[in-house]
Amino acid sequence: MAGATGLWVFGYGSLCWNPGFEFKRSMTGHVRGFGRRFWQGNDSHRGTAAKPGRVATLIDDKKEITYGRAFEVTGSAALPYLEKRECKLGGYFTTISTFYSRDGLHSFPVVIYIATNKNKQWLGDAPVHAIAQQILESEGPSGHNVEYLLRLADFMHQFIPEAHDEHLFTLELIVRAKVKELNLCLKSLMGNREFVIQMKMDKDSDSSNNDVQDVQDNVPRGHSHQYTSRIAGTTLRCLKS
Template structure:
């Protein structure tokens, strides 16, 4: 489904971010809410040969994997008026052209219980994408992240910023996948620094 088909005639749209969007949306928005979506788990199973890696050493970034028993925390951004088209034009380059993500509409549940759930646009990289890397152990993923960098910066920065977001904005949520990879990547970096 193309974003322009989803927003035909809409003057307002929510966009859910669960990776780098949580700290760097880079588009104008009216408001934002921390919250979650159900039925998906966040995994570092997608390759990145542009933002956080290159063709020789692809980085690893997050995508969503369907799982009825899981939920994924992040940030939803409300864009209105001209912001809708501007945000989608930007994200179509950042997430679709350079990242290989497709779009879906999901129900976003704000942490603030006074706010009702809303339908939100989300970008998901699927297993049929050429950049998709699939599962690996936290140690393998952490080692890969520790050494990769792309046009946006180090893959490690991406990992650490996401972990920092979860600790500061969602301290009650235990993201075992994320935190185990963070620990593995930092262990590799410590080893590399000690070996210098």
């Protein structure tokens, strides 16, 4: 892809709908050889030490592909921010893969944050109903675990409707059914806030109309965790082979 010479980061979880860092442009697409699973624990954003939430990671599977959003990073604050958010607090490390745009015209290397069973927050596989129940019961400084799951599923439905993700969408169906069954307030679970993500064509670049720009009413919750983004340095210090 002409012009794809910068550093690109692939988001497949909350980065899809709430990147939280400055970027030049983004586009939707997929990486191959990975499957998305809610196997990583989280006690800093979507849960607590006593009751960790479950968030997405990727597992190696040659038969699967994972849909998400690639960002071209700009500025000096993005990588330190991501290192803190994903590596130091989240337990993820970085690897490199190839991103393929939705239109099939572009492919280029991307950095991916992945968690494995070698980190202390790892929860691993469990029956899907048990995972859904844990998501339903977990909440952390950044909001409820239900919000994390449903906003990710909504992003896929809205911007990548052809995406097939049995694990994600099964969890979505179970959790939505439980919320209705228990007569819970979905608006409260979603943080009483909205993230409006608008598709917009970047006419000044080679990227196609897969480009995405955020237009968000992203007012932090009163107890929202604030990440430090102004940290010197731009290297991926949590990079592992």
